[in-house]
Amino acid sequence: xxxxxxxxxxxxxxxxxxxxxxxxxxxxxxxxxxxxxxxxxxxxxxxxxxxxxxxxxxxxxxxxxxxxxxxxxxxxxxxxxxxxxxxxxxxxxxxxxxxxxxxxxxxxxxxxxxxxxxxxxxxxxxxxxxxxxxxxxxxxxxxxxxxxxxxxxxxxxxxxxxxxxxxxxxxxxxxxxxxxxxxxxxxxxxxxxxxxxxxxxxxxxxxxxxxxxxxxxxxxxxxxxxxxxxxxxxxxxxxxxxxxxxxxxxxxxxxxxxxxxxxxx
Amino acid sequence: xxxxxxxxxxxxxxxxxxxxxxxxxxxxxxxxxxxxxxxxxxxxxxxxxxxxxxxxxxxxxxxxxxxxxxxxxxxxxxxxxxxxxxxxxxxxxxxxxxxxxxxxxxxxxxxxxxxxxxxxxxxxxxxxxxxxxxxxxxxxxxxxxxxxxxxxxxxxxxxxxxxxxxxxxxxxxxxxxxxxxxxxxxxxxxxxxxxxxxxxxxxxxxxxxxxxxxxxxx
Amino acid sequence: xxxxxxxxxxxxxxxxxxxxxxxxxxxxxxxxxxxxxxxxxxxxxxxxxxxxxxxxxxxxxxxxxxxxxxxxxxxxxxxxxxxxxxxxxxxxxxxxxxxxxxxxxxxxxxxxxxxxxxxxxxxxxxxxxxxxxxxxxxxxxxxxxxxxxxxxxxxxxxxxxxxxxxxxxxxxxxxxxxxxxxxxxxxxxxxxxxxxxxxxxxxxxxxxxxxxxxxxxxxxxxxxxxxxxxxxxxxxxxxxxx
Numbered sequence: 001x002x003x004x005x006x007x008x009x010x011x012x013x014x015x016x017x018x019x020x021x022x023x024x025x026x027x028x029x030x031x032x033x034x035x036x037x038x039x040x041x042x043x044x045x046x047x048x049x050x051x052x053x054x055x056x057x058x059x060x061x062x063x064x065x066x067x068x069x070x071x072x073x074x075x076x077x078x079x080x081x082x083x084x085x086x087x088x089x090x091x092x093x094x095x096x097x098x099x100x101x102x103x104x105x106x107x108x109x110x111x112x113x114x115x116x117x118x119x120x121x122x123x124x125x126x127x128x129x130x131x132x133x134x135x136x137x138x139x140x141x142x143x144x145x146x147x148x149x150x151x152x153x154x155x156x157x158x159x160x161x162x163x164x165x166x167x168x169x170x171x172x173x174x175x176x177x178x179x180x181x182x183x184x185x186x187x188x189x190x191x192x193x194x195x196x197x198x199x200x201x202x203x204x205x206x207x208x209x210x211x212x213x214x215x216x217x218x219x220x221x222x223x224x225x226x227x228x229x230x231x232x233x234x235x236x237x238x239x240x241x242x243x244x245x246x247x248x249x250x251x252x253x254x255x256x257x258x259x260x261x262x263x264x265x
Numbered sequence: 266x267x268x269x270x271x272x273x274x275x276x277x278x279x280x281x282x283x284x285x286x287x288x289x290x291x292x293x294x295x296x297x298x299x300x301x302x303x304x305x306x307x308x309x310x311x312x313x314x315x316x317x318x319x320x321x322x323x324x325x326x327x328x329x330x331x332x333x334x335x336x337x338x339x340x341x342x343x344x345x346x347x348x349x350x351x352x353x354x355x356x357x358x359x360x361x362x363x364x365x366x367x368x369x370x371x372x373x374x375x376x377x378x379x380x381x382x383x384x385x386x387x388x389x390x391x392x393x394x395x396x397x398x399x400x401x402x403x404x405x406x407x408x409x410x411x412x413x414x415x416x417x418x419x420x421x422x423x424x425x426x427x428x429x430x431x432x433x434x435x436x437x438x439x440x441x442x443x444x445x446x447x448x449x450x451x452x453x454x455x456x457x458x459x460x461x462x463x464x465x466x467x468x469x470x471x472x473x474x475x476x477x478x479x480x481x482x483x
Numbered sequence: 484x485x486x487x488x489x490x491x492x493x494x495x496x497x498x499x500x501x502x503x504x505x506x507x508x509x510x511x512x513x514x515x516x517x518x519x520x521x522x523x524x525x526x527x528x529x530x531x532x533x534x535x536x537x538x539x540x541x542x543x544x545x546x547x548x549x550x551x552x553x554x555x556x557x558x559x560x561x562x563x564x565x566x567x568x569x570x571x572x573x574x575x576x577x578x579x580x581x582x583x584x585x586x587x588x589x590x591x592x593x594x595x596x597x598x599x600x601x602x603x604x605x606x607x608x609x610x611x612x613x614x615x616x617x618x619x620x621x622x623x624x625x626x627x628x629x630x631x632x633x634x635x636x637x638x639x640x641x642x643x644x645x646x647x648x649x650x651x652x653x654x655x656x657x658x659x660x661x662x663x664x665x666x667x668x669x670x671x672x673x674x675x676x677x678x679x680x681x682x683x684x685x686x687x688x689x690x691x692x693x694x695x696x697x698x699x700x701x702x703x704x705x706x707x708x709x710x711x712x713x714x715x716x717x718x719x720x721x722x723x724x725x
Contacts, residue, residue, distance in 0.1 A: 059624065059625055060624060061621050061624055094627055098627050101625060101626075102625035104622065106618055108618040108619060108621060108625075109622075110619065110622070110637050112640050121626070122623075122627065122628055125628060125632045125636060126626065126628055126629075126632065170626070171625065174626060266581070316488065319488070320484075320492060323489070323702075324492075327655065327659075327697065327702060328694045328701065329658075329659040329660070330659065330662075331663060331673055332662055332673055332676065332690060332693055332694060333694075335673075335676070335677065336686070339680060339690070340686050340690070343686060343687065421566070421567035421568075424567050424569040424570055435569060435570065435573070438573075439573070447581075448573075448578050449578045449581045449582075452570070452573055452574050452578045453574065453578060455570055456570050456571075459567055459570055460562060460565040463564070463565035463566070464561070464565055467565075
């Protein structure tokens with residue numbers, strides 16, 4: 001089942017029995033999750049439910065203890081060797097990882113580079129683009145996120161919302177097929193969340209990117225996502241399309257969580 | 266290349282010399298601790314005094330210890346005070362490292378919250394009592410590791426005393442070398458002795474640091 | 484001390500030396516001492532270059548090298564920090580020839596002091612690299628950079644800023660330790676001072692001049708490093724107050 005010939009029929013991302021633990025603490029337990037091409041999936045759940053770990057594993061920021069993660073029809077955490085899957089070597093990891101991009105909660109912009117510098121750094125050093133090509137691409141993307149006039153600004157000169165939009169442009173400049181958004185508005189003042197969500201909305205409607213986001217913004221998840229996954233204690237407790245799930249959650253845990261979140265808003 | 270018999274035969278003499286090194290370290294550091302505190306307090310006593318003391322500290326820290334040792338050793342006699350080499354060397358060590366310690370004390374004193382002074386005034390404690398009973402007991406423990414590092418640094422500079430013929434480790438090794446034309450064993454042994462003592466004292470400082478952290482966390 | 488106070492001290496020291504250079508008691512010593520100071524400066528500069536190189540190599544080896552290389556770097560740092568600079572110089576000068584390797588005193592001076600300060604510098608470099616927040620590394624992974632690209636383009640440029648003040652102190656330490664080379668027959672500033680002192684016994688004028696000359700060199704280093712630090716932090720925090 002893992003070796004279908006037509007790549008387009010493969011899910012974009014597949015977590016195949018993935019387990020992650022820190023010592024005795026199991027953060028994710030036998031995760032099985034397929035994400036289709038162009039699908040927008042929102043991951044919700046209480047803190048400590050393992051939802052951020054899902055993204056971090058997919059970005060190879062965390063090593064997995066068991067199972068295999070597939071991206072675009074090929075194994076990422078592993079590689080085929082003599083007909084068997086063995087743990088991936090760094091080269092294989094880098095090749096497959098190129099299909100994934102990530103935006104972080106705390107932006108993680110490079111403070112010693114301008115907005116433009118942040119966006120052209122990896123395209124030049126990693127993709128081998130010429131400076132001109134990289135700058136053209138970056139200019140386009142900074143325009144897309146509405147920061148064409150902030151090219152020469154350093155991160156410290158930008159607001160949190162602007163920094164996060166630069167971070168989105170920076171990730172897009174690598175032309176990933178899958179974009180991961182890890183609580184991208186959590187570190188922002190409430191009045192700045194809108195501009196970032198607006199950019200994500202635009203990306204969703206204009207590109208066929210596969211998007212995976214961990215979020216606390218239930219309203220945004222409901223309106224934007226094709227599917228919502230509710231994580232609880234390292235497992236997917238419930239998933240489905242947002243309208244159904246927010247209107248009539250099936251699981252008691254989901255109900256409790258949604259009630260608590262909605263009350264606090 | 267390496268003659269074990271010779272190496273063993275010189276060990277007692279090196280051991281005796283190590284005692285001189287340790288003595289110089291101990292007395293020199295005691296001097297540095299006292300002098301450092303005095304300099305730190307003088308520096309905080311007023312703007313003009315503060316500037317003068319800062320300049321003095323900067324001066325002593327900016328110039329080589331070796332020159333300072335020579336200076337003290339050769340200059341005192343011209344004022345009619347003849348110091349033996351050991352005393353002159355130890356004073357120079359204490360003076361030099363006192364200036365480093367002064368900086369450490371200052372950091373410790375500045376870390377004590379202003380409120381402690383204000384509370385002492387509110388309790389009508391005198392300046393001296395405030396210092397002795399309130400401020401110093403809070404300022405000293407956090408800086409013990411930093412002071413310990415300077416103790417180790419001072420220890421490693423004692424070989425400079427060989428330049429004015431104090432019979433510490435280095436000078437003893439050098440004399441052995443010039444007598445027998447075998448430098449390998451004495452010099453290497455001196456290196457090993459220094460390495461061992463440094464490693465032991467570094468471990469001691471780490472242990473002290475942990476203990477102090479535990480106490481302040483409680 | 485502030486930049487202004489330091490500059491004032493530097494100016495005062497230079498003026499004092501200039502006045503002494505034309506006064507009767509001091510003038511005869513000045514040319515010889517300046518020659519010594521030139522040698523001191525050469526040893527210090529070359530030593531700095533070696534120290535920085537060794538520090539970066541040792542720090543990278545300790546952090547990212549394969550096991551044998553890591554051990555080698557650890558041993559280097561522990562041995563050179565654990566013994567004293569003079570012991571190291573004497574060992575290179577007196578013992579190495581017994582193993583068939585005789586170096587010029589000048590080479591011994593540069594190598595000895597450079598390796599000594601490099602060992603301390605390795606800790607500075609390592610600390611600065613470890614001080615970079617993990618998020619910066621994570622961003623480089625997300626951008627698919629190699630570890631070397633990440634280090635070169637993202638981590639080291641930021642760590643550099645944190646390294647400037649401790650390196651300033653180490654350069655001063657190195658300059659001061661150059662006085663030790665007078666004990667292995669090199670004609671540096673300290674050596675000339677002793678020589679003149681022995682022949683003329685005019686201790687106070689000679690050593691006053693020498694101390695002032697060292698002070699000038701040290702203050703120049705301190706001021707340069709402060710200016711460098713100011714420039715580097717400004718680049719990093721551009722508009723942070725805005």
